[in-house]
Amino acid sequence: MSEPIKLVAFCGSLRKASFNRLALTAFVERLPAGVTAQTIEIDWPLYNADIQAQGFPAPVQAAQKAMLEADGVVLVSPEYNYGPSGVLKNAIDWLSRMTPQPFAAKPIAIFGAAGGALGSARAQYQLRQILVFLDGRPVNKPEVMIAQAQNRFTDGKLTDETAGKLLADLGASLALAVRQARAAANVK
Numbered sequence: 001m002s003e004p005i006k007l008v009a010f011c012g013s014l015r016k017a018s019f020n021r022l023a024l025t026a027f028v029e030r031l032p033a034g035v036t037a038q039t040i041e042i043d044w045p046l047y048n049a050d051i052q053a054q055g056f057p058a059p060v061q062a063a064q065k066a067m068l069e070a071d072g073v074v075l076v077s078p079e080y081n082y083g084p085s086g087v088l089k090n091a092i093d094w095l096s097r098m099t100p101q102p103f104a105a106k107p108i109a110i111f112g113a114a115g116g117a118l119g120s121a122r123a124q125y126q127l128r129q130i131l132v133f134l135d136g137r138p139v140n141k142p143e144v145m146i147a148q149a150q151n152r153f154t155d156g157k158l159t160d161e162t163a164g165k166l167l168a169d170l171g172a173s174l175a176l177a178v179r180q181a182r183a184a185a186n187v188k
């Protein structure tokens with residue numbers, strides 16, 4: 001039996017009935033055995049260096065601690081005007097100012113749901129670009145872009161089988177990346 005894997009997840013939509021939140025629930029339900037995820041709420045103040053100078057807000061500190069203790073990260077975002085939501089970007093901006101910077105060297109899964117035909121693809125590629133600077137390790141495949149999200153969920157549940165299978169595969173891919181990172185860390 002391999003060691004358990006702990007993930008920390010962030011959802012970029014604050015909307016109660018958010019399709020992205022529902023997709024995150026579907027992702028967590030499909031994680032391989034031994035993999036667990038904690039979702040962190042990111043209704044945080046807007047990044048302001050003056051606030052930072054007084055001390056990082058408590059929820060930001062708690063999120064950094066959870067990330068440092070976790071093996072991997074999950075970023076879920078809607079697409080707003082061809083980019084990730086401001087809510088998620090704001091959380092990333094806060095966390096990026098912390099030491100240790102908690103995205104560094106972390107295996108990361110990215111996915112999203114959006115109303116348009118590209119299913120948040122543009123937002124996801126911007127997130128990948130942001131993670132270059134933060135030295136994160138996003139898994140490349142599968143890409144999970146849930147298009148026309150309004151047609152993929154019924155009564156609060158993901159009903160699109162293709163999306164469900166892709167989310168399961170992404171969870172397995174993230175778990176594999178974590179195990180590979182552990183193995184690499186043991187090689188002297």
Ligand SMILES: Cc1cc2nc3c(=O)[nH]c(=O)nc-3n(C[C@H](O)[C@H](O)[C@H](O)COP(=O)(O)O)c2cc1C
Nearest residue numbers: 013015018019020021078079080081082114115116
């Ligand atoms: C400010 C704003 C900008 C949006 N821009 C896009 C967009 O660029 N591409 C797209 O596919 N959908 C866009 N949408 C539609 C969202 O993808 C859709 O509302 C989605 O359901 C939001 O995610 P949620 O259900 O998790 O809250 C936009 C919605 C808002 C509110």
